[in-house]
Amino acid sequence: MDEKYRNQTCGLCGDYNGVQIYDELFEYGELVDIADFGEHWKVNDPTEKCMEVSTQNTAHCPDQKDLCTQLLSDPAFHSCKGLLDSPSFVEACVKDLCHCNISNTCLCPTLSEYSRQCAHAGGTPERWETAQQCG
Incomplete structure (x- = not known):
């Protein structure tokens, strides 16, 4: 990404600030679970509501x-x-x-x-x- 966008982005792409401690994939030093990551970033719009991310158990597999x-x-x-x-x-x-x-x-x-x-x-x-x- 071009340098002119430093500290100008947010969301799934990160904030492009170069500070790894703010890495959006980690929370409290731990890698965020895929389902939790999706839930954190979903945004409803006025006419539609996002569906819940399925965390279906795979114990049967x-x-x-x-x-x-x-x-x-x-x-x-x-x-x-x-x-x-x-x-x-x-x-x-x-x-x-x-x-x-x-x-x-x-x-x-x-x-x-x-x-x-x-x-x-x-x-x-x-x-x-x-x-x-x-x-």
């Missing part, structure tokens, strides 16, 4: 956590290790699988975002799509 951990530990993501908050991506993956009927396409958004965030963090993710996965 305990076997999916191992699969998701395995997918995000794939050799294609080797350079991402330690760069990202992998548990939050595992949680997103589990939720994707729990709310989907076609597992080979449901994971594409989460895996794609993991790859994108890895690259932004300095990693070099390799090609992870296959004929069986996002294909």
Whole structure:
């Protein structure tokens, strides 16, 4: 972002003030839960009210956590290790699988975002799509 916008932004994009302690993704030194983050930033307009963010329990999918951990530990993501908050991506993956009927396409958004965030963090993710996965 251009320097002329320093201290001029707010909301999901942050305030661009360079002070990490005010990072909108952290509260009291802890990473904010995805659902809480969404709830914090939603804004109703005069004619519509935002729906509550679903925090549906994924306890009925305990076997999916191992699969998701395995997918995000794939050799294609080797350079991402330690760069990202992998548990939050595992949680997103589990939720994707729990709310989907076609597992080979449901994971594409989460895996794609993991790859994108890895690259932004300095990693070099390799090609992870296959004929069986996002294909």
